Amino acid sequence: MKLLSGLLSHDRQADRVVPPSGFTAQLTVFTSAAMAFLAVFALALSMASGRLADRWAGALAGTATIRISAPPDQIAAQEAAVLSLLATTPGIRSSRAIPPEEQTKLLEPWFGPGLPIDALPLPRLVELTEGPGGYDGEGLRQRLAAEAPGAVLDDHTRWRRPLAVAAERLRFLGLLSLALIAGATGAMITLAANAALSANLPVIRVLRLVGAKDSYIVRAFVRRFTLRALSGAAAGTVLAMIGVALLPRADEAGGFLTGLGFQGLGWLLPFVLPPITAIVAFAATRLAALRTLKGLTR
Amino acid sequence: MKLLSGLLSHDRQADRVVPPSGFTAQLTVFTSAAMAFLAVFALALSMASGRLADRWAGALAGTATIRISAPPDQIAAQEAAVLSLLATTPGIRSSRAIPPEEQTKLLEPWFGPGLPIDALPLPRLVELTEGPGGYDGEGLRQRLAAEAPGAVLDDHTRWRRPLAVAAERLRFLGLLSLALIAGATGAMITLAANAALSANLPVIRVLRLVGAKDSYIVRAFVRRFTLRALSGAAAGTVLAMIGVALLPRADEAGGFLTGLGFQGLGWLLPFVLPPITAIVAFAATRLAALRTLKGLTR
Amino acid sequence: MIAFEGVAYNYGGGELLSDVSLRLAPGSFHFLTGPSGSGKTTLLKLAYGELLPTSGHVTLFDKTVRGMTRDDVALCRRRIGVVHQDCQFLDHLPLTTNVVLPLTVAGRSADAGNLTELLKWVGLGSLGSALPPSLSGGERQRAALARAIIMDPEVIIADEPTGNLDWEMSLRLLTLLVELNRMGKTILIATHDLNLIRQAKAQVSTRVLRIKDRRLQLAGADL
Amino acid sequence: MIAFEGVAYNYGGGELLSDVSLRLAPGSFHFLTGPSGSGKTTLLKLAYGELLPTSGHVTLFDKTVRGMTRDDVALCRRRIGVVHQDCQFLDHLPLTTNVVLPLTVAGRSADAGNLTELLKWVGLGSLGSALPPSLSGGERQRAALARAIIMDPEVIIADEPTGNLDWEMSLRLLTLLVELNRMGKTILIATHDLNLIRQAKAQVSTRVLRIKDRRLQLAGADL
Numbered sequence A, B: 001m002k003l004l005s006g007l008l009s010h011d012r013q014a015d016r017v018v019p020p021s022g023f024t025a026q027l028t029v030f031t032s033a034a035m036a037f038l039a040v041f042a043l044a045l046s047m048a049s050g051r052l053a054d055r056w057a058g059a060l061a062g063t064a065t066i067r068i069s070a071p072p073d074q075i076a077a078q079e080a081a082v083l084s085l086l087a088t089t090p091g092i093r094s095s096r097a098i099p100p101e102e103q104t105k106l107l108e109p110w111f112g113p114g115l116p117i118d119a120l121p122l123p124r125l126v127e128l129t130e131g132p133g134g135y136d137g138e139g140l141r142q143r144l145a146a147e148a149p150g151a152v153l154d155d156h157t158r159w160r161r162p163l164a165v166a167a168e169r170l171r172f173l174g175l176l177s178l179a180l181i182a183g184a185t186g187a188m189i190t191l192a193a194n195a196a197l198s199a200n201l202p203v204i205r206v207l208r209l210v211g212a213k214d215s216y217i218v219r220a221f222v223r224r225f226t227l228r229a230l231s232g233a234a235a236g237t238v239l240a241m242i243g244v245a246l247l248p249r250a251d252e253a254g255g256f257l258t259g260l261g262f263q264g265l266g267w268l269l270p271f272v273l274p275p276i277t278a279i280v281a282f283a284a285t286r287l288a289a290l291r292t293l294k295g296l297t298r
Numbered sequence C, D: 001m002i003a004f005e006g007v008a009y010n011y012g013g014g015e016l017l018s019d020v021s022l023r024l025a026p027g028s029f030h031f032l033t034g035p036s037g038s039g040k041t042t043l044l045k046l047a048y049g050e051l052l053p054t055s056g057h058v059t060l061f062d063k064t065v066r067g068m069t070r071d072d073v074a075l076c077r078r079r080i081g082v083v084h085q086d087c088q089f090l091d092h093l094p095l096t097t098n099v100v101l102p103l104t105v106a107g108r109s110a111d112a113g114n115l116t117e118l119l120k121w122v123g124l125g126s127l128g129s130a131l132p133p134s135l136s137g138g139e140r141q142r143a144a145l146a147r148a149i150i151m152d153p154e155v156i157i158a159d160e161p162t163g164n165l166d167w168e169m170s171l172r173l174l175t176l177l178v179e180l181n182r183m184g185k186t187i188l189i190a191t192h193d194l195n196l197i198r199q200a201k202a203q204v205s206t207r208v209l210r211i212k213d214r215r216l217q218l219a220g221a222d223l
Ligand SMILES: Nc1ncnc2c1ncn2[C@@H]1O[C@H](COP(=O)(O)OP(=O)(O)OP(=O)(O)O)[C@@H](O)[C@H]1O
Pocket: C011, C016, C034, C035, C036, C037, C038, C039, C040, C041, C042, C043, C085, D127, D130, D133, D134, D135, D136, D137, D138, D139, D164, D165
């Protein structure tokens, strides 16, 4: 805390003793900017895939379909039997018959919009939603066989699961990239700070010679680097967010992909990147400076 | 060419005049490694999405379905009429009736494996493949209406197109990241080279003083940096490829995602990254060194 | 102020200084001579706490150097003005800023009149805004001396402060040092310029130390 | 070998040198003096092509410096041994490697016997494997002189080569330079050490140049 307040308090004198610029400075700013830029994209990717995976997984998890195929005169009775059976099965939260229109819509891609659904002896579909504890699938199958012989339980995760798995993998990849980017940024800032320190060894020697305390010297370097990392990361973040906002919208892709951007409060998330980068830079530079000073003669 | 051979010829003397190591050196190696690592992942992502997009797009492009709904006694005749009509339509390469088993399989997710397909008055499906020039969709519709009144042309791209669009967008994102990574790497290596050069201005001055030509000095720096970038990028590439190979296989995800790895000769593609990085480093360091030397007194 | 007691030093190889004992009393004026490479700079570095003796004790202002923290050493430096043999500056800051640096790092501000007068005395009056890399060798040495005395230190330690100066300018600086000594400052100067030592002897009472065969001797009549 | 014709120079401010004309004939021995900051180092830098004259002409080995490419300048440097006022080395390489550096960059290899003898003469015989940052001020100057003469140059230009050396060692280096001069080398030395000049005058015929009021004068009897 004392360190941070020392960092923020305006000490122009201490600032000036470190040469203002040079390539390590530019390197720090640029590295922070580039890495923040990449991080925003990785974040966008993993959030979009996360949303996608959640949506698919949520749509699947705990739902199942019961398909009732029976002669037309028995089908309504069996449907009623299934529904009342489900109502008394522990672990099932709700159940509903899928109305014919919905079924038509599901079949449309295969048969076109003009499918004469009433004329077809299609199975009836009942959708059920699992409760918190889950239900006993095998027990349910047996009871169904007894009470509604034409009913078949299909937990149909098979059908959309591949998509959920794929989305999950994309999210993983996004998070992995984020971790890599964070690690690489930290390492690069540390190395840049060390490079700057060794380029400035003569400066440090002069300062020690005229009676500067280590803390004075450390503060000057840390301030420089923290501010550079902060401004670089801020620039990179803003640029990347503009880039993300300019990416083609995903609306025409229907429900499959939710778009690679952020949603709602998600837009605020990238703004944690500059402070994190600054904190990393602060810690890295401080450590590097203290280590450098320890290594010098007194 | 002469430059490259000069680079590769073993000149230990010229090498030694540049201080061997230091943080800018480590920074160069690490940056090359980290960026190559990220690039491999971006490459894997864009190749996988590219394959996916190709597959979906290829499955859709130039195919269409004709759905024939008719009373059971007319359906075979109409199917034959459609097939012969298609055979004489210009711009259509081939056509075939989709056999019932295949149709059953397509419907399985919706009705379960036990669908009594024979008992259903399902439409017959005829799949056609477009020829190089394409066919006249409106003309075909009119001829179908005349010769097979129960036939409806459905170019059904609607159904899988969202997936293809999504995959296309992922590929775009992958390529975008690749471009960003390449740009950032180039900039970072340039900055690191410049930082190293300015840290070594005293060395350069001494060398000029004792009569070294610019080319001698440039060669020493360029060699160092090129080799560092090459080794860093090689290490990063190899590590990333191990990482990609260790990623969970996508087999269980069925046909949806082809896995994020590389396939076949695709595994060779990442190996272009180290040479490219080395070439970038070579050019960046050479330019930076020549510019630095120009700026010095003679 | 500064005392050596049986000090020995080596840089890892053979012993460079052996059994050096020395007391710089307040207000004393010492010269240190000896052939090139005999250890003059090393002895001075021991005297302002940059090096720790291999054995024996160095005492700065009644504290033993070995027991000091890095911050203690920094505080001691504010009471000792040092002119290094290779005068180093902050190359990105103008001469005046460099000269007042000891005040800056101590959180004090400079008296402008004082600074102008000092710069004029060492012949740098017109170069206040020049950057150190554009100074000539002798100008750097004079700037380093100005930096060493700007904060009115109790001790002034200078390593070959006239190595790059013509005789006239050397005398001018000597006059300045003698003046400071008369004001009570303790002064220790390493030099190989015997003329300078002779000249000083004519003005104040000085003692001349000589490093010979790793020992510190008092040189006298032979000058 | 080296000729100045109506040379003027300024660093962007007021004129530092005006209308300097000078011919260093082969085998001549010149000293250059003048107060600190008068432009001695600047004149030497003009003489080995590091600076270009603001007006007038500098000719090195019958070529005008202004017309030379950077590579031409590099080749000239191989015929001129230079001792800078602030002797710089490659700090990561041992002394011997630094001393033979002019040979290395010219693609030639060093004669080991020659090198040993040279190092011994300048009193660095035992320091061949030391790194430059661990050398004393005077040791650096001697190493710089050794580096300047290792490749047997036609001209030797030295800027205050004895600024950090005791009298005995200065004489030793002077002897070396006189010897080289007798072998036909052209020698130009900037120094403020009048004793050294007097000593040299006793051994060879030298000319003493002095910078005064931006002009180059021949100093004579007053030494
Ligand atoms: N950091 C170091 N490591 C190893 N040896 C060193 C180091 N510094 C100095 N030396 C050696 O110690 C000896 C004394 O060095 P020092 O600088 O004290 O000499 P000096 O008396 O100041 O000489 P000069 O008059 O030439 O400046 C020299 O031989 C030098 O090579």
